[in-house]
Amino acid sequence: MPQGDIREWLSRYKALPETEISNYAKTIRGNEDLTSALYDLLENDREHEIIDPVCHQLFEFYRSRVENLQYFTMDLVPTLIWSYLAAISRNQKKAIGGIEACLLGIYNLEIVTPNGKPKVETFSFPTLCKASIYHEPFGLAALTLTEAALQSEHGEPMVVTSSAMPQVEHINSQNRHSVLTYVLSCYSNVICALSPRSHMTACYLATRACRTGFGDLDRVPSSHSTGPGHSDHILADPRIKVTPGFLVELLNIVYYVMFTTQPQLGAAALDAIHNRAAYELFSDVMMVSNAIKNSLLVNPSGKPMDGPMGISVAVSPATSTLSFTKPAITNASFRTKKLPDDITVDDADAATSPTISVSISEDYPENPEKTKSGSKTGFKPPKSPHRKAEKSSKPHKKDSAKDTDGASPKPGRSSLGTMATSRQDSTDSNTNSTTGKMTVSVVKGQSKSTVDSLEMMPMIKSVDKKKYGHNDDSVGKVHAERNSGHFSQVEPPGVNNQESGVCTAIDT
Amino acid sequence: MAAKTKVARLESELERARGEANWSKAFELATQLSNRSPGFETLTKFLMGEKQLEEYSAVSKTDDQSIAKAKEDLSEVENHLKEAIKGFHLRPELKKEAQLLLAKAYFVMAEYKKTLDCLGDLGLDTLSVQNVSTRMLKIIAEAFAIKGMCLEKLPPPTATTPLKQQEHNERIVGYYEKAGDLAIVHLQEMDKGLTQAVPSSSGSYSGSWSSTSQNGIGTILETALQKSPILYISQGKLNRGIGAFRELLTAVESRSTQSMRMTLARQLAEVLLRGVCDKTYMPPENVTGRKKLGENTLEPRRYVGSSRFRPQQRDEECLLLLIIAESLASKAAVLERSPEVQETKEHSFHNACAVYDLLTIVLVKKMQYLQLSQSLERALKFSFDEFHVWYQFALSLICAEKYPRALLVLEECAKIDPKNPLVPLMSARLCLDYMHTVDEGIEHAKQAANMGVQSYAARGHVALGIGYALKGNEVKLQTTRQELQRKALAAFNKAHLIDKNDHLALFHMALQEAILRQIPEALKHVQQALQLQTDHLHSLHLLALLLSAQKRDEEALDMINAALQEYPEDFSLLFTKSKLEEVCGSVEKALSTCKRLMLLWRDMFESTTESEQRGTGLLDRLTTDRRSLAQIQLSELSDRDSGRGSVHESMAASRVEQALSEVASSMNSSLMPKIGLHQSWTLQAQIWVHLGELYLGMDRVAEANACVTEAASILPMSHQVAYMKGKVYVHKKQYKEAKMCFESAISISPTHIKSLIGLGKLLAGQRHYTMAEKMLKDAVSIDPTSHQAWQELGKVLEAVGQFETASECLMTAVNLESASPVVPFSVIPRTFH
Numbered sequence A: 001m002p003q004g005d006i007r008e009w010l011s012r013y014k015a016l017p018e019t020e021i022s023n024y025a026k027t028i029r030g031n032e033d034l035t036s037a038l039y040d041l042l043e044n045d046r047e048h049e050i051i052d053p054v055c056h057q058l059f060e061f062y063r064s065r066v067e068n069l070q071y072f073t074m075d076l077v078p079t080l081i082w083s084y085l086a087a088i089s090r091n092q093k094k095a096i097g098g099i100e101a102c103l104l105g106i107y108n109l110e111i112v113t114p115n116g117k118p119k120v121e122t123f124s125f126p127t128l129c130k131a132s133i134y135h136e137p138f139g140l141a142a143l144t145l146t147e148a149a150l151q152s153e154h155g156e157p158m159v160v161t162s163s164a165m166p167q168v169e170h171i172n173s174q175n176r177h178s179v180l181t182y183v184l185s186c187y188s189n190v191i192c193a194l195s196p197r198s199h200m201t202a203c204y205l206a207t208r209a210c211r212t213g214f215g216d217l218d219r220v221p222s223s224h225s226t227g228p229g230h231s232d233h234i235l236a237d238p239r240i241k242v243t244p245g246f247l248v249e250l251l252n253i254v255y256y257v258m259f260t261t262q263p264q265l266g267a268a269a270l271d272a273i274h275n276r277a278a279y280e281l282f283s284d285v286m287m288v289s290n291a292i293k294n295s296l297l298v299n300p301s302g303k304p305m306d307g308p309m310g311i312s313v314a315v316s317p318a319t320s321t322l323s324f325t326k327p328a329i330t331n332a333s334f335r336t337k338k339l340p341d342d343i344t345v346d347d348a349d350a351a352t353s354p355t356i357s358v359s360i361s362e363d364y365p366e367n368p369e370k371t372k373s374g375s376k377t378g379f380k381p382p383k384s385p386h387r388k389a390e391k392s393s394k395p396h397k398k399d400s401a402k403d404t405d406g407a408s409p410k411p412g413r414s415s416l417g418t419m420a421t422s423r424q425d426s427t428d429s430n431t432n433s434t435t436g437k438m439t440v441s442v443v444k445g446q447s448k449s450t451v452d453s454l455e456m457m458p459m460i461k462s463v464d465k466k467k468y469g470h471n472d473d474s475v476g477k478v479h480a481e482r483n484s485g486h487f488s489q490v491e492p493p494g495v496n497n498q499e500s501g502v503c504t505a506i507d508t
Numbered sequence B: 001m002a003a004k005t006k007v008a009r010l011e012s013e014l015e016r017a018r019g020e021a022n023w024s025k026a027f028e029l030a031t032q033l034s035n036r037s038p039g040f041e042t043l044t045k046f047l048m049g050e051k052q053l054e055e056y057s058a059v060s061k062t063d064d065q066s067i068a069k070a071k072e073d074l075s076e077v078e079n080h081l082k083e084a085i086k087g088f089h090l091r092p093e094l095k096k097e098a099q100l101l102l103a104k105a106y107f108v109m110a111e112y113k114k115t116l117d118c119l120g121d122l123g124l125d126t127l128s129v130q131n132v133s134t135r136m137l138k139i140i141a142e143a144f145a146i147k148g149m150c151l152e153k154l155p156p157p158t159a160t161t162p163l164k165q166q167e168h169n170e171r172i173v174g175y176y177e178k179a180g181d182l183a184i185v186h187l188q189e190m191d192k193g194l195t196q197a198v199p200s201s202s203g204s205y206s207g208s209w210s211s212t213s214q215n216g217i218g219t220i221l222e223t224a225l226q227k228s229p230i231l232y233i234s235q236g237k238l239n240r241g242i243g244a245f246r247e248l249l250t251a252v253e254s255r256s257t258q259s260m261r262m263t264l265a266r267q268l269a270e271v272l273l274r275g276v277c278d279k280t281y282m283p284p285e286n287v288t289g290r291k292k293l294g295e296n297t298l299e300p301r302r303y304v305g306s307s308r309f310r311p312q313q314r315d316e317e318c319l320l321l322l323i324i325a326e327s328l329a330s331k332a333a334v335l336e337r338s339p340e341v342q343e344t345k346e347h348s349f350h351n352a353c354a355v356y357d358l359l360t361i362v363l364v365k366k367m368q369y370l371q372l373s374q375s376l377e378r379a380l381k382f383s384f385d386e387f388h389v390w391y392q393f394a395l396s397l398i399c400a401e402k403y404p405r406a407l408l409v410l411e412e413c414a415k416i417d418p419k420n421p422l423v424p425l426m427s428a429r430l431c432l433d434y435m436h437t438v439d440e441g442i443e444h445a446k447q448a449a450n451m452g453v454q455s456y457a458a459r460g461h462v463a464l465g466i467g468y469a470l471k472g473n474e475v476k477l478q479t480t481r482q483e484l485q486r487k488a489l490a491a492f493n494k495a496h497l498i499d500k501n502d503h504l505a506l507f508h509m510a511l512q513e514a515i516l517r518q519i520p521e522a523l524k525h526v527q528q529a530l531q532l533q534t535d536h537l538h539s540l541h542l543l544a545l546l547l548s549a550q551k552r553d554e555e556a557l558d559m560i561n562a563a564l565q566e567y568p569e570d571f572s573l574l575f576t577k578s579k580l581e582e583v584c585g586s587v588e589k590a591l592s593t594c595k596r597l598m599l600l601w602r603d604m605f606e607s608t609t610e611s612e613q614r615g616t617g618l619l620d621r622l623t624t625d626r627r628s629l630a631q632i633q634l635s636e637l638s639d640r641d642s643g644r645g646s647v648h649e650s651m652a653a654s655r656v657e658q659a660l661s662e663v664a665s666s667m668n669s670s671l672m673p674k675i676g677l678h679q680s681w682t683l684q685a686q687i688w689v690h691l692g693e694l695y696l697g698m699d700r701v702a703e704a705n706a707c708v709t710e711a712a713s714i715l716p717m718s719h720q721v722a723y724m725k726g727k728v729y730v731h732k733k734q735y736k737e738a739k740m741c742f743e744s745a746i747s748i749s750p751t752h753i754k755s756l757i758g759l760g761k762l763l764a765g766q767r768h769y770t771m772a773e774k775m776l777k778d779a780v781s782i783d784p785t786s787h788q789a790w791q792e793l794g795k796v797l798e799a800v801g802q803f804e805t806a807s808e809c810l811m812t813a814v815n816l817e818s819a820s821p822v823v824p825f826s827v828i829p830r831t832f833h
Helices: A001-015 A018-028 A032-046 A050-061 A067-089 A092-108 A147-151 A176-189 A194-213 A244-260 A262-282 A283-297 A318-325 A347-352 A368-377 A382-394 A394-407 A414-421 B002-019 B024-035 B038-059 B064-073 B075-086 B091-110 B112-122 B132-153 B162-197 B211-215 B219-235 B239-251 B255-275 B314-332 B339-366 B369-380 B387-399 B404-415 B422-435 B438-449 B454-474 B478-498 B503-515 B519-532 B537-549 B555-568 B573-585 B589-603 B618-624 B646-651 B654-658 B677-697 B701-714 B719-731 B737-748 B753-766 B768-782 B785-800 B802-816
Strands: A123-124 A159-163 A355-359 A427-430 A437-443 A478-479 A488-489
Touching: A001 A032, A001 A050, A001 B737, A018 A355, A032 A050, A032 A194, A032 B387, A067 A092, A067 A194, A092 A176, A147 B064, A176 A244, A176 A368, A176 B537, A176 B555, A194 A244, A194 A262, A194 B802, A244 A283, A244 B339, A262 A283, A262 B064, A262 B454, A283 B339, A283 B737, A318 B075, A355 A427, A355 B589, A355 B719, A414 B387, A414 B555, A437 B211, B002 B024, B002 B132, B024 B038, B038 B075, B038 B091, B064 B075, B064 B768, B075 B091, B091 B112, B091 B132, B112 B132, B132 B162, B132 B219, B162 B219, B162 B239, B162 B255, B211 B503, B211 B618, B211 B802, B219 B239, B219 B255, B255 B314, B314 B339, B314 B369, B339 B369, B339 B387, B369 B387, B387 B404, B387 B422, B404 B422, B422 B438, B422 B454, B454 B503, B503 B519, B503 B537, B537 B555, B555 B573, B573 B589, B573 B677, B589 B677, B677 B701, B719 B737, B719 B753, B753 B768, B753 B785, B768 B785, B785 B802
Parallel strands: A355 A437
Antiparallel strands: A123 A159, A427 A437, A478 A488
């Protein structure tokens, strides 16, 4: 009689002297009969009168802070949560007072440190800019120059301190899921120490919480079994309310479980969560489930069956083709290069020029010969007298801009065309003076040999702010700042609307 | 003499070519040498063998077929090398190398026994690696790797005890570790050579693209490097495996190890995520020159120093590894789209994807959506037409609350995969819930509804209904509005038919029916909705309002109180409760509810609004005062025009999430909008307006005036505050001021119905009947269910002698009043949750 085990367990622990607790704790988890009886009781017989004392004792175990006793309770947490949610969804709140009290008790214990202070966690977000035990900051300097990259450029790792969780006196609809989510996260924190059977119940919890009440919908190809004893009345049951946080926590648990003890059940649970998240349009949960599903589909990350934790030796593909051909263009192919010294950089312009977005794209089918001819001429800066004249005559900006356009060998294409063609690439730069956008495209024609490399000069800080907006050189200039990631600002011909400027990175 | 230096030069050049794995050049040089002096013939043979072997093994695979083929193809190599070993004129180091290469040849031929014998003859285990050439270093590294692999491939020594077996395993791992160390040292040396050879200032096309770096370090070493941690883990020694990963990763990076490094970083992150929990995690220790170096080992240079970032938690380490892997993976991703590189492109893309997927798992757990969206944005560059990456990017933008951009990205997703019903559904939700672009939302919803996947079609119809209903509120023309309301109802019905278990469809259906004053149907449906989800906040609220529409105010109050048991911090419920209490005749209770509202506001927002002080702080004084507020009246809770009702709804609902959102560990924000500073102040002003109305109803003008003044100091430009001011003036019979107030309320919000009615009434009182009629007709057309508007209109028409029309109006008013809730149904928001 399984309940005999439970009753004995109830009475034995109460009578146990303090001194024997540690010994008792060591053996209790190994008591198969008892644990089976408990799983069975909590799962199938949640209105039994013995439930309340059982839950009370489970909480006593947890409160003892004896590690193994805590694990004993934790093992049962998914089952407790499932029984609780199922009862709530059927509006049987009275029946599960004991379970609720136990879960709430665990929550209230876990939100404080053993000496009663609210638990506060700190987490440092590593950045590439700070050297770590695994990398050197400059070897990997941020690929693209984004606002965020700049912000974190100077920074130490960002440290986030979590605020303390509020003490909860009783559970209501408003706080129910945050309490359960927190208890699940505690489960997840000790998941390695918990039994495979408990992992299994966690999968059942996920599957059933997500699938119950969805039986009439054709969305899920039900190739997986969804746990014991509920498939026949799946229609009769109301759906179980879930929140995004709850599902994300479940996904983390399922991810662990499917790579350790329960590959099939884990996969089924993952599908269930994924479908439910899609149904509820929970974008954060969907992101995680998409990520996991995708990583299972595409091999590099391995599947649960691929050896320990899905990890196996990943060897780069045989490189036979590569050794005979040129390497393919990658982000790493774009590298900075110093400009020839004969370029003079106007201080004011360097800093006040409208910054223009430069994007590099491939497959740009514009005439390569044009730029090729440009390459031969080499890059000449505009004569300074000319420029001075322009500055003094602001109203004629546009006209003078046109003049210079005419003077330069390739209007609107000179700067970048030159730079890139020095590397034998056919490059096409395309200026749109109304929006201030400039595109540099690598054209891969017959000679798609190497890659373009943008030549760059150290950017010189301006001193003369008054000149802002007066710059309208027809020939673009490229500046680069070297010490903090590499980027270039390209000033296109005839653009005088500095408002439209955007600075985008050129990958190095 | 000259000839001798020439020979020496050739020899050193030869050595360099071999180090750089430039076999053809090495062979050429050897031929040149042997032309000069006949003593170099053996060398030529040796190099011939080396060249063939290396070129062969670079492309060979390990399946049975290729092994059989290798046996044929490599017999020549075997002969060359054997001759080289026997030959007289070879330097002893080269002989060793030849022997090791011979072992490698046997290995490629899958002659594991021979390989081991060959290596045993040489005494590999005791071979010195100090001061050897880079080529020799690599050969030795490979030899160790090969030895490990052979031992793994061959059956373990018979009659093993578990202990013996373990020793055997340890030996294998030991060889791999040694091979790994040497390989890394080799690569680090190569790098040093490279930077010396090519001055970095020249910058251009440096040697980094030479065949070695591009091809990596060869399959054998690559395998060996990854093997040692994996072996530990498969033997159940998780911590030693993690340690082995860490050892490899703390070695100073060299150019040619980047792809290895990416793999290792990703794998370690995987191991940590899949096999370690916070409880069992042990942070990396400070590595400071681990073991003593023997003659036959070399230690790679490592990243050391105390100023370096050292992760302390599992997720910190995962994140660090993943951002490193991400930067390497996105660098290595192939951008080119020509067919020749298709295979490489796919491989690099999948590698990068694997990293991004792991990054998603960790960053969502930590709720760093912005960072995630930035990372995924970088991935777009090499993800043309890749649905997964684009979709993930869109989702990350939604989580980061960048809705307009998310919508654009979703459009792109729809182009890539036009058959996916989730994409238009997501777009529809964005439009309707967050961006208030109703027409666009309706279009997306139509698409989603017509895609034929049942469950999504159901939700698509819900979205469509919400869209029509929202649009119905906006249009002015009565017929169009009725048409839209009809369509909305039909859409909800359809949704319910497809998906009978969906409480949302039922709830929205009930809400729509309530607005159309089909109270009994609404009641039925909202009760069904509550059966499906017993604690759906909006359904509970709607049920209470429906009861009050049937003039069962006491029951409604009980209902609200029950709902407040479940959602004690919901402002909207409390407002309704206060109003109900007033209607039920217990103003005292209404006032105490009002105080509860204030206390709640203080608890929730005091800390967040500290940065900006508005008002006179009356709320502080009131809430710290222990006497009860002896009065007020309910203002309207929301404006149908501005959708403000949804503001405090979602605010209260998201309260828990908001309070917990900083808890990085466990909580994930739902999609509820965060409450801005301005919104929280608006809420306080609303409480004051409400209180003012209560006071006014109790004829306590001074208090009402104080409330209005306070509200005005918090929110000077609010039509609700202006309206309330007007009401106070009306009460004081200062009609001129009152009129001005109503007028300013209407100019702030032309559709504010209460102000229109107030102004109409005022004008009628002053016998400006034409103007009054205009105002009231406006009011009626804005909200045809407002019985006050009909009533006043009837009175005005009566006054101007249009008795028939007047009586119609009054009849309408009576009918409407009999089904009118205590606060408008429109306080309940139309959202997806």
